[in-house]
Amino acid sequence: MQALIQKLYQRLAYEFAGLRRISPEALLAVHRYARISSIGASTRIENAVLTDAEINWIDTILTADAKPTAFDANRSLIENKLSKDRERSIEEVAGCREMLHLIYEQAAELYPLTETTVRGLHSLLMRHFKQAGPYVGRYKGVFNSVIEQNRTTGETRTVFETASPGPITDAAMADLVRWYNERIRVEPFSVQVICQFVFRFLAIHPFQDGNGRLGRALFLFSMLQSHEESLAGLAPYLAIDRQIERHRSEYYLVLNQCSQGRFSPDPVHYNFEPFIRFMVKMLDLALDGIQVSLDCFEKTQKLSESATRVLGCFKEYPEIRLTMSLIVRETDLPRRTAGHALSQLVSFGLIQKYGQGAGVRYQLVF
Numbered sequence: 001m002q003a004l005i006q007k008l009y010q011r012l013a014y015e016f017a018g019l020r021r022i023s024p025e026a027l028l029a030v031h032r033y034a035r036i037s038s039i040g041a042s043t044r045i046e047n048a049v050l051t052d053a054e055i056n057w058i059d060t061i062l063t064a065d066a067k068p069t070a071f072d073a074n075r076s077l078i079e080n081k082l083s084k085d086r087e088r089s090i091e092e093v094a095g096c097r098e099m100l101h102l103i104y105e106q107a108a109e110l111y112p113l114t115e116t117t118v119r120g121l122h123s124l125l126m127r128h129f130k131q132a133g134p135y136v137g138r139y140k141g142v143f144n145s146v147i148e149q150n151r152t153t154g155e156t157r158t159v160f161e162t163a164s165p166g167p168i169t170d171a172a173m174a175d176l177v178r179w180y181n182e183r184i185r186v187e188p189f190s191v192q193v194i195c196q197f198v199f200r201f202l203a204i205h206p207f208q209d210g211n212g213r214l215g216r217a218l219f220l221f222s223m224l225q226s227h228e229e230s231l232a233g234l235a236p237y238l239a240i241d242r243q244i245e246r247h248r249s250e251y252y253l254v255l256n257q258c259s260q261g262r263f264s265p266d267p268v269h270y271n272f273e274p275f276i277r278f279m280v281k282m283l284d285l286a287l288d289g290i291q292v293s294l295d296c297f298e299k300t301q302k303l304s305e306s307a308t309r310v311l312g313c314f315k316e317y318p319e320i321r322l323t324m325s326l327i328v329r330e331t332d333l334p335r336r337t338a339g340h341a342l343s344q345l346v347s348f349g350l351i352q353k354y355g356q357g358a359g360v361r362y363q364l365v366f
Contacts, residue, residue: 004277005189005191005276008283011287012228012231012287015287015290016233027237029296030290030297031236032059033366034236034289035236036052036055036056038216040366041242042216042217042244045216045248045251046213048092050082050090053315056318057315058082058090061074061077062094071128078090096125099121103220103221107224111184113184118177119137120137121214121217132210139170139173139207140165145161145205146252147159148249158261159252160202163204163265169204169206173206176197176200180222185226190223190226190231193222194222195276196275196276198218198222198279199255199272200267201214202215203259203264203270204263205263216241223235238283238289239286240282243281243289254278257271258270258271258272258273259271299348299349299350300350302348303348304340306340307345310341310345312331314351316330320363321361323361324342327362346362351363352364
């Protein structure tokens, strides 16, 4: 295990040093890619349905508004664009976005961690989901469990029997926050502390809803609070949740392996090693993603003026596959020019081509 951790930290040091060679504009773009990917992946793990391209469109709308009431003011526009039947996914995305904004901006200042902070993050996460009103920011009042749902069949299975509501959850959360504050800034490899902290949070499952999304956000929160410069410095550019989404079945299997599927008030009974190994692998894959995002940014800088106009057209229609006729109408470009622009965008991997001939369609790749 220690060899695995040391190898990760060697790479963290190398990648962190490499950030100095990247322009501020490129770093800003990589951070945005990571943030959008994290919002999309974390909500889809819990069976939301919005794509990263759709979330990017929502984020652009809300960033342009930039007020605390941005989502409420633009809710009708967003729901009409992406259809009412996806309302809960939209609400989850809006809440996750606001929670992550706070984490990126203030995590380092929120040490030592308090239960009030954890409750506040939960309140942000759930604030736009009307049905959550009675339990927003409050520990659970009834039993809940970690559930995995098969997206194809709709079947569910219990992955984890969590802490009982009431005194057991209250005591477990108080002990967890106290333990975290004692360890996060003194242990030589804080990744191990972060993994244990997040696993124990998920095992407690203290809230009625939103625990998975909040638990993964607390992983980012804890990295930003780390005393290790390379880990905290790289955290804003890592889309760890995207990698967890890609390894979703393994994620749930590992959660079960660490505890045999049951909460324990004494963490000595947990085997944290499978979860630590899994998360180290996710971190390593997320580090690979920095270069992928940089490549994407650099490609957008090389686009012709017409290709940039066509790409903008796709960003206005993240929810559908576009025809050549619609692209020509929206961009006011000659058909031949639009065709050349599409060829460049496809070759750069920024849009995907579907079908052939008259039935060809194009869709944005985030």
